[in-house]
Amino acid sequence: MGSLPTLSLEKSAPITPRTGLRAPSVSGVPGCVPQSLTPGLLHSRSGINAAGKTLRKSVSINSFPQPPRSEGRISLPPSPLSNGASSIRKLKTPNSPNYTFASPIPNLANGAGEGKPNARPGQRSSDGLISVPSPAQSRSSSAQDSYSTSATQYDDIGDLGPKSGHGTSTESGTSKRLSKNDKTDGKGNVIVSVRVRPDSTGQDSKTESEWMVDSRKFLVAYRGKEGGNYFYDNVFSTNDNNSKVYDHSAKRLVRRVMEGYHGTVFAYGMTGTGKTFSMQGTASSPGVIPLAITDIFSYIRETPSREFLLRVSYLEIYNERIHDLLSMPTGGGVGGNVPQEEIKLREDSKRGVYASPLKEEIVQSPTQLLRVIARGDQARRTASTQFNSRSSRSHAVVQIIVESRERIPGTAVGCENKRGGLLPGGVRVSTLSLIDLAGSEKAAETKERRTEGSHINKSLLTLGTVIAKLSDSKDKDPKQAEKDGKHLPYRDSKLTRLLQGALSGDSLVSILCTIQIGSVGSGAVANTHTSETINTLKFASRAKNNIVSHAKRAEEALGAGGDGGARVLLERYRMEILELRGQLEAQAKNKSEKTEEEGRERDVEEELAREREAEHRHEEQMLEMQLARTALKERIDHLNRLILSSKSTGVNSGGSYSALGMHPRSSMVSIRSVATTAGGTSGGSRPLLERTSSAASTSSTIGRRASGQRLSGSAATDVSPTEDDDSVGEFGDGIASMQSQNKALQADLADKNRYIATLEKRLLQARRASSSRTSVALGSCKGIMVGEDHSVSTVIREKDAEIAELRARLDDKDRMLAALRSAARSRDNADRVDSRSSFRTSQMLEPPSSPPAMALPPTPASSGGVKSPGLASGKRKSNTGFPRTRTKSVDEMSRMLDEMIQDRVESGQLVRGNRGSVRVAPSELKPEPVAAAAEPITLLEPLQRSPPIINEPAPVSMEA
Numbered sequence: 028m029g030s031l032p033t034l035s036l037e038k039s040a041p042i043t044p045r046t047g048l049r050a051p052s053v054s055g056v057p058g059c060v061p062q063s064l065t066p067g068l069l070h071s072r073s074g075i076n077a078a079g080k081t082l083r084k085s086v087s088i089n090s091f092p093q094p095p096r097s098e099g100r101i102s103l104p105p106s107p108l109s110n111g112a113s114s115i116r117k118l119k120t121p122n123s124p125n126y127t128f129a130s131p132i133p134n135l136a137n138g139a140g141e142g143k144p145n146a147r148p149g150q151r152s153s154d155g156l157i158s159v160p161s162p163a164q165s166r167s168s169s170a171q172d173s174y175s176t177s178a179t180q181y182d183d184i185g186d187l188g189p190k191s192g193h194g195t196s197t198e199s200g201t202s203k204r205l206s207k208n209d210k211t212d213g214k215g216n217v218i219v220s221v222r223v224r225p226d227s228t229g230q231d232s233k234t235e236s237e238w239m240v241d242s243r244k245f246l247v248a249y250r251g252k253e254g255g256n257y258f259y260d261n262v263f264s265t266n267d268n269n270s271k272v273y274d275h276s277a278k279r280l281v282r283r284v285m286e287g288y289h290g291t292v293f294a295y296g297m298t299g300t301g302k303t304f305s306m307q308g309t310a311s312s313p314g315v316i317p318l319a320i321t322d323i324f325s326y327i328r329e330t331p332s333r334e335f336l337l338r339v340s341y342l343e344i345y346n347e348r349i350h351d352l353l354s355m356p357t358g359g360g361v362g363g364n365v366p367q368e369e370i371k372l373r374e375d376s377k378r379g380v381y382a383s384p385l386k387e388e389i390v391q392s393p394t395q396l397l398r399v400i401a402r403g404d405q406a407r408r409t410a411s412t413q414f415n416s417r418s419s420r421s422h423a424v425v426q427i428i429v430e431s432r433e434r435i436p437g438t439a440v441g442c443e444n445k446r447g448g449l450l451p452g453g454v455r456v457s458t459l460s461l462i463d464l465a466g467s468e469k470a471a472e473t474k475e476r477r478t479e480g481s482h483i484n485k486s487l488l489t490l491g492t493v494i495a496k497l498s499d500s501k502d503k504d505p506k507q508a509e510k511d512g513k514h515l516p517y518r519d520s521k522l523t524r525l526l527q528g529a530l531s532g533d534s535l536v537s538i539l540c541t542i543q544i545g546s547v548g549s550g551a552v553a554n555t556h557t558s559e560t561i562n563t564l565k566f567a568s569r570a571k572n573n574i575v576s577h578a579k580r581a582e583e584a585l586g587a588g589g590d591g592g593a594r595v596l597l598e599r600y601r602m603e604i605l606e607l608r609g610q611l612e613a614q615a616k617n618k619s620e621k622t623e624e625e626g627r628e629r630d631v632e633e634e635l636a637r638e639r640e641a642e643h644r645h646e647e648q649m650l651e652m653q654l655a656r657t658a659l660k661e662r663i664d665h666l667n668r669l670i671l672s673s674k675s676t677g678v679n680s681g682g683s684y685s686a687l688g689m690h691p692r693s694s695m696v697s698i699r700s701v702a703t704t705a706g707g708t709s710g711g712s713r714p715l716l717e718r719t720s721s722a723a724s725t726s727s728t729i730g731r732r733a734s735g736q737r738l739s740g741s742a743a744t745d746v747s748p749t750e751d752d753d754s755v756g757e758f759g760d761g762i763a764s765m766q767s768q769n770k771a772l773q774a775d776l777a778d779k780n781r782y783i784a785t786l787e788k789r790l791l792q793a794r795r796a797s798s799s800r801t802s803v804a805l806g807s808c809k810g811i812m813v814g815e816d817h818s819v820s821t822v823i824r825e826k827d828a829e830i831a832e833l834r835a836r837l838d839d840k841d842r843m844l845a846a847l848r849s850a851a852r853s854r855d856n857a858d859r860v861d862s863r864s865s866f867r868t869s870q871m872l873e874p875p876s877s878p879p880a881m882a883l884p885p886t887p888a889s890s891g892g893v894k895s896p897g898l899a900s901g902k903r904k905s906n907t908g909f910p911r912t913r914t915k916s917v918d919e920m921s922r923m924l925d926e927m928i929q930d931r932v933e934s935g936q937l938v939r940g941n942r943g944s945v946r947v948a949p950s951e952l953k954p955e956p957v958a959a960a961a962e963p964i965t966l967l968e969p970l971q972r973s974p975p976i977i978n979e980p981a982p983v984s985m986e987a
């Protein structure tokens with residue numbers, strides 16, 4: 028109209044954020060019976076209808092107050108709702124002969140026919156529903172009070188209930204039905220509904236008498252100035268609740284969106300007429316958005332043959348700027364915004380026009396989706412206006428993007444075929460846009476409201492203009508018309524730009540226009556209200572007439588490539604899942620291989636360690652055995668020498684004196700070997716060495732010839748066995764030699780005991796170590812150490828046997844030693860007797876001039892009967908420092924002894940050997956003393972490893 032009325036506006040309250048779904052400010056609507064229009068009652072009643080009562084819906088056009096002129100008033104842009112009248116044909120007034128209020132609707136005043144008019148096929152029942160059975164596939168919504176009756180039809184839907192007879196007509200007085208071409212020209216894809224909001228005051232109003240709302244005829248009629256009949260796809264009376272509105276205007280569209288079509292539902296109307304109430308509803312009466320969400324998830328549940336992925340975005344266009352409501356802090360409101368990256372509208376050949384960058388949240392449940400939307404509602408701008416204390420000051424657009432893909436039977440996530448991870452058919456993407464437009468308003472008090480109103484009105488005006496121009500190109504493809512130079516001003520506002528796809532035919536469209544025809548206050552306000560209502564009705568009519576939708580099912584995007592494909596999250600996620608699964612499998616494979624390799628390495632290392640340990644143990648055992656064997660061998664040699672020495676003592680003594688020269692040497696050898704063998708393990712090494720020197724000194728004491736040579740260093744060991752044979756006792760001092768011999772033997776005995784103790788100790792240690800290792804080995808590695816354990820135990824047994832044997836030999840030696848001591852004592856006694864007699868004899872006889880050759884050992888020094896220099900000169904000096912007088916008497920005694928021996932040889936009592944040795948003649952042998960010594964020799968026979976020293980077969984003879 029171009030002029031704005033001067034209105035007495037309420038003071039605008041500051042803009043506050045919404046709190047989600049709002050409770051209705053008007054109660055008493057549910058439960059009301061549908062209005063019915065009875066001509067007789069048109070002028071009698073108004074306001075909210077009560078149960079069982081009819082409503083007056085029209086008043087006399089003459090009583091309607093004229094709107095005030097607006098000259099010189101606020102220069103807000105003209106309301107688009109009042110600006111499009113010129114572009115459409117004028118409605119006929121109620122005076123038109125075709126317009127009648129005398130509809131064949133039964134009088135419901137008596138209640139007889141309440142809700143049950145004489146329904147004819149194809150006509151609505153009293154509640155406004157078409158009496159057509161629901162199609163078989165029609166699903167009942169899970170929302171309360173949902174209906175299963177189809178509300179409209181779409182171009183490719185042959186199975187939906189026919190409703191084509193109830194279209195729209197703006198021809199006054201003519202209930203023009205949709206032509207049969209509606210189905211083919213795409214009009215069936217556009218649903219236009221009008222909802223009448225109940226009067227908030229409940230007061231009678233003259234304006235109501237001028238209106239007639241017949242939901243059964245889909246008619247809104249105005250009898251005032253510029254009056255006419257308006258037919259739509261749906262007309263919802265004040266009694267119709269949100270559920271019914273949804274079922275008839277959006278339910279089918281939502282289903283089609285789930286099947287792959289794009290769908291747009293938007294609410295249009297003057298401020299405060301119930302757009303937000305219809306779109307959002309309340310907790311007790313959910314609106315289009317929550318009911319659509321419920322149906323979306325119901326559809327997903329009922330369609331196991333496909334898999335779905337849902338994303339949601341929420342934006343608002345406020346003052347011609349796009350804001351992302353999901354990225355804004357809740358409760359921000361105007362002035363409380365944090366700076367956002369500017370969101371621009373872009374166009375894509377596959378996506379059409381879209382806002383970017385825009386946050387999209389993936390949702391998996393109705394509750395989650397509702398929470399996301401409620402969060403966006405919190406951030407949406409609202410303010411108090413003249414007609415609405417919580418007026419939406421922006422256009423709000425909820426977009427639910429539905430991705431779906433056919434699911435191959437038997438394949439769940441993770442069981443995809445290996446053919447590149449793609450399933451036949453690809454992914455289908457469709458979008459459901461649910462738009463709550465800001466309400467147009469005529470004037471505003473504050474500058475802020477005026478600015479908002481200016482932008483709101485401008486965008487709504489552009490929307491009206493676009494729709495009006497669509498009429499001119501409705502016989503053409505809108506895109507083709509665009510090419511032909513038919514300019515459609517989509518770009519003149521963000522709203523029309525965003526709705527371009529829907530308006531140009533790519534989408535199924537459902538437009539819900541809200542009006543209020545009740546009392547709205549003063550006459551001026553009422554006039555404005557009526558004007559806006561008429562403009563809304565005209566907008567709805569134009570939309571129904573002009574928008575032609577050629578919506579087609581969205582193509583399925585194959586793969587993740589391309590512009591469209593890149594946006595298909597379902598496919599991207601699938602590819603990502605496949606990729607991640609591949610990585611996981613590769614990692615698991617690597618891990619298992621690594622584990623196996625580590626296990627193998629560990630096994631090899633353990634095996635090596637075991638081998639090393641076994642080798643080490645074996646070496647230790649070998650070393651111990653070697654040591655023990657060496658010690659035993661040397662000990663055995665030593666014992667053998669001792670035995671032989673004792674034997675040779677008996678043999679070489681010739682019944683007189685033992686050849687003690689053997690003892691020092693044997694002792695030295697054995698002691699040295701023991702010391703060497705025992706090494707550091709024996710604490711007795713020092714005493715043994717000391718013993719060596721003492722033995723040497725003892726030897727030197729009793730040594731007769733060149734004892735310095737014999738006792739010096741290794742010379743002792745250089746003495747050949749031949750020499751031993753002839754090394755008879757050369758000392759005349761039998762007492763000293765026997766004592767020395769006894770001492771040496773005792774020392775040897777002590778050494779022997781010590782050595783055996785050491786051996787036992789070592790064997791014990793070896794046994795312990797072996798047993799502990801064996802037990803460990805058996806515990807950790809059964810069966811592996813059995814052989815070793817067996818060998819170790821064998822060794823231990825052998826050692827035990829050797830020890831037992833050694834002990835037996837030791838006992839033998841002890842016995843032999845006792846026998847020797849006994850023999851020595853007997854000999855001492857005999858020697859003392861002989862010495863005394865010899866001394867007496869020497870006093871009576873002249874000593875011989877030459878030493879007896881027979882008694883000398885066949886040493887190099889004495890071989891050939893040559894006297895030693897010492898002996899010859901009579902100046903031999905003992906190494907041990909014996910007094911010369913003593914040496915001399917010994918010499919004399921020896922000489923005498925030699926003479927005596929010579930005498931006995933001559934008398935046949937003694938027999939001289941080939942090499943100068945003497946022995947008792949067989950006839951003179953006395954068997955008893957030999958037994959003690961002979962037995963050990965026999966016992967020790969197995970130990971003799973060196974050849975016997977005794978060359979002569981003569982038995983051992985020891986004088987008692």
Ligand SMILES: Nc1ncnc2c1ncn2[C@@H]1O[C@H](COP(=O)(O)OP(=O)(O)OP(=O)(O)O)[C@@H](O)[C@H]1O
Pocket residue numbers: 049050051052053054056223224225265296297298299300301302303304305412415417418419420464465466467541
């Ligand atoms: N059909 C209805 N039944 C009951 N109450 C209604 C109905 N329609 C709207 N109302 C109430 O009217 C008031 C205004 O409604 P609503 O905010 O939905 O209007 P609007 O068209 O969205 O206004 P605006 O454009 O200013 O945002 C709310 O309190 C709402 O509860």
